Amino acid sequence: MSGTGGFVITVDGPAASGKGTVASRLGALYGLPVLDSGLLYRAVGVMLQRAGADLDDAAAAEALARRLSAADLEDPAFRTRGAGEAASRVAVHGAVRAALLDLQRRFAGQAGGAVLDGRDMGTVICPQAPAKLYVTATPEVRAERRRRQLEAQGETVSAAEVLEDIRRRDARDAGREAAPMRPAADAVLLDTSEMTIEQAADAARRIVEAARARWEGSRHG
Template identity: 75%
Template structure:
């Protein structure tokens, strides 16, 4: 099994950017697990399904084609809300579990970001980060991202979405969002992208040195 870097945290915390840059730095494969749940939500909505219907959501997850992660729709605000709603279903998480676990076996390593990577998907990952920021900062980041994509949305509505998703993600019965006991907390509230990446790199380098997985 390759060297696994687990990156967890709430929406718009910067974990996706950190994860992608770490993957590029080390030449590791990367999986944004949030896109899996977004794709399931978009798939379900596309067929007129109910996001709160556990059986329908599970069926959508089982039939998921990874090519669907490339669709523009999975990056929208609606997809983010849908992802948070379908992720509460145990059947959906079970359907996607094997796919995510298989990804952790990639050589020479992998970077996986989500909500439950360090606690459920890769509990033995040698490098674990929990990336977060204040709800207000995260809402501002997401609002700018959505506006840049052409979505007309008010900052207040995005902040309400952030609070709602945090409550749903951390309060669900199946694999709730929580910081693993051995994960290093990285608060990016007052950091630039470069500062956040540098801090994350140093955390991972410490873990690589500890495991003997040094740059070759």
């Protein structure tokens, strides 16, 4: 929630946990716009590489991030394995996170509310959101999900390689100084390791329904 009174749902968690699917299902259910914040960082990383700049160049990454808008996120290249790695690298720059902060908060501030999918939505972007989920799964399960996703996109990669990628990204995302990936103190943990997509979506719906009831009660109480 960002001061406008809209119902905001934050869905945080590590790569391939199922949070993107959960967020999109919740958006459809409640008629709310959905922001995949990971795509913002993927876009910065990929566009930085296309410009011939170094992913470790914080100033160049910040300048690019300040020009980015939510309308720039449709490029399929932002959903590749390489884009995910690039995103994790540029996300460690505090200046990049600061540059994208306003964009994300503006999205959350839409009158009716919004669903925000990421790693620091409930801790940094919308700490007052009435509904917060932290979606996770074991690294092995997430690696297999990501491998199948990449295979469907035409990328051939071994399960061992993807697992190594997942563990490296987890360590980087959780260990960075700027907005480390962690559950908000009041987030509800949803472990999807042994769930189907339908089961995870239904569990998320029940969590959000409970949060929405509390939110409605507080507004009218």
